[in-house]
Amino acid sequence: MSIKIENLACAYNIGTPSVYAALRGVSVTIERGEWLSVVGHTGSGKSTLAQHLNALLIPQSGSVEIDGVSVTPKTKSLRNLRKKVGLVFQYPEMQFFSESVREEIEFAPLNWGAGKDELDDIVKDAAASVGLGEELLAANPFSLSGGQKRRVAVASVIAVKPDYLVLDEPTAGLDAAGIRELMALLGRIRASGVAVVQVTHDLQSALEHSDRLLVLEEGVSVSEGTIEETAEFLLKNPVRGLVIPPLVRFAAGLRDKGLNLPLTSEVGAIVKALEEYRGTLNNETV
Numbered sequence: 001m002s003i004k005i006e007n008l009a010c011a012y013n014i015g016t017p018s019v020y021a022a023l024r025g026v027s028v029t030i031e032r033g034e035w036l037s038v039v040g041h042t043g044s045g046k047s048t049l050a051q052h053l054n055a056l057l058i059p060q061s062g063s064v065e066i067d068g069v070s071v072t073p074k075t076k077s078l079r080n081l082r083k084k085v086g087l088v089f090q091y092p093e094m095q096f097f098s099e100s101v102r103e104e105i106e107f108a109p110l111n112w113g114a115g116k117d118e119l120d121d122i123v124k125d126a127a128a129s130v131g132l133g134e135e136l137l138a139a140n141p142f143s144l145s146g147g148q149k150r151r152v153a154v155a156s157v158i159a160v161k162p163d164y165l166v167l168d169e170p171t172a173g174l175d176a177a178g179i180r181e182l183m184a185l186l187g188r189i190r191a192s193g194v195a196v197v198q199v200t201h202d203l204q205s206a207l208e209h210s211d212r213l214l215v216l217e218e219g220v221s222v223s224e225g226t227i228e229e230t231a232e233f234l235l236k237n238p239v240r241g242l243v244i245p246p247l248v249r250f251a252a253g254l255r256d257k258g259l260n261l262p263l264t265s266e267v268g269a270i271v272k273a274l275e276e277y278r279g280t281l282n283n284e285t286v
């Protein structure tokens, strides 16, 4: 079970002088149960790609296949595909239309046939999993802080339990504790067999949490690989707007000096490599 994207292209304002090619032949496969981060500078095509993943945008050329169903203007089951792939928008306000947080979260489950008797539990579970207090369920979502809006947006999408969860810049507007909680939640969602696709400027969080990364530059996929492979690629081929975390640079520097360690921003792995190195030095001196 996967989303397969092949040679996907998308242009905006076709037929006008301001035509712009936002995606130029992107291919990637996303398997259920993995966490893929899509990183790239502003305008590199991340949100355009995200909107193809849940068939909000239909391929102009190339193909998108969701669990074996090809997305075309003629696809009859687009509605089902959109249930399968939940998309949390870059700007949470864009997905709000209810007057209370409770209504916002219960809208999709109701639409998909949840019984009235189940709704209260569904809303409370979804709200609790994103750390939204029950006292906020009666609030108007538009009146909340940026971080709270983000949590409502995530809760309203996970309330229908999608098989693929796509989040466009989910850490924007969250403080450090909020980011940590969200990353832990996404980790639990992935562990339950759901695919997590995190679209982000935040290379640090992508390198810390994902299984694989896709790097976009000017609508082109310039790298796809594991954390290690991506860090290696970016060290050799800097991409505008993507700042390599200092600890990864530090790890790379140590590796150049001959220490055996992964290109990681995990302090634990770096300390372990340093300890092993110290052990080697001690053995040499004995």
Ligand SMILES: Nc1ncnc2c1ncn2[C@@H]1O[C@H](COP(=O)(O)OP(=O)(O)OP(=O)(O)O)[C@@H](O)[C@H]1O
Residues within 6 Å of the ligand: 012, 013, 020, 021, 022, 040, 041, 042, 043, 044, 045, 046, 047, 048, 049, 090, 201
């Ligand atoms: N509806 C639209 N009409 C015209 N151009 C668009 C539209 N949406 C996006 N674009 C252009 O397509 C390019 C890719 O946009 P996209 O939003 O996919 O980038 P992004 O990587 O998500 O950027 P950001 O990091 O700023 O969110 C940009 O140059 C953008 O200006």
Ligand SMILES: [Mg+2]
Residues within 6 Å of the ligand: 046, 047, 048, 090, 168
């Ligand atoms: Mg975007």
